[in-house]
Amino acid sequence: MDILIHACCAICLLEPARLLRAEGHTLQVAWLNPNIQPHEEHDRRLNALLTVTELLELPLTRLPELTYEPPTETLSVDRCAYCYRLRLLPIARLAKQLGMAFTTTLLYSKYQRHDVVRRVAEEIAANLDVPFFYQNWRPRFNQGQSRARQLQIYRQRYCGCEASLKLRNGRH
Numbered sequence: 001m002d003i004l005i006h007a008c009c010a011i012c013l014l015e016p017a018r019l020l021r022a023e024g025h026t027l028q029v030a031w032l033n034p035n036i037q038p039h040e041e042h043d044r045r046l047n048a049l050l051t052v053t054e055l056l057e058l059p060l061t062r063l064p065e066l067t068y069e070p071p072t073e074t075l076s077v078d079r080c081a082y083c084y085r086l087r088l089l090p091i092a093r094l095a096k097q098l099g100m101a102f103t104t105t106l107l108y109s110k111y112q113r114h115d116v117v118r119r120v121a122e123e124i125a126a127n128l129d130v131p132f133f134y135q136n137w138r139p140r141f142n143q144g145q146s147r148a149r150q151l152q153i154y155r156q157r158y159c160g161c162e163a164s165l166k167l168r169n170g171r172h
Contacts, residue, residue, distance in 0.1 A: 010048035012105035015144030036160035101131035
């Protein structure tokens with residue numbers, strides 16, 4: 001199957017890409033993450049992803065950044081659902097245009113709201129009539145982290161949004 005995979009960051013792409021390729025899928029990577037703050041962090045993650053996609057010889061499409069206006073200042077299911085929808089809707093539209101299924105590396109991270117990611121992606125897939133490829137890569141989280149360390153790939157310490165950064169730094 002041809003799959004457009006939304007990459008939230010480089011380290012979260014490593015293991016899903018390896019597993020999908022091992023299953024015989026053809027991959028194209030897409031980057032759209034307007035939630036990542038501050039701008040320097042956004043650029044740091046994008047540069048790490050550029051390194052990984054080159055290393056893995058995967059094509060990368062950068063979608064135009066969107067305005068990010070979350071519904072609340074604090075982390076919540078509503079805020080996360082907004083963020084997932086904001087990113088996955090354009091990814092799904094592109095996948096449909098390309099005749100591909102779509103998925104996301106958000107399903108790899110143990111720091112994401114897995115059930116919310118899946119629900120939002122399935123809703124988008126149904127509304128756009130585009131295949132969503134679901135797989136739970138969380139059990140492979142530690143293997144991906146180890147590989148990122150071996151490759152000396154930048155590993156961030158928070159989801160990306162300001163609310164998650166504040167929580168990480170002990171400020172609510």
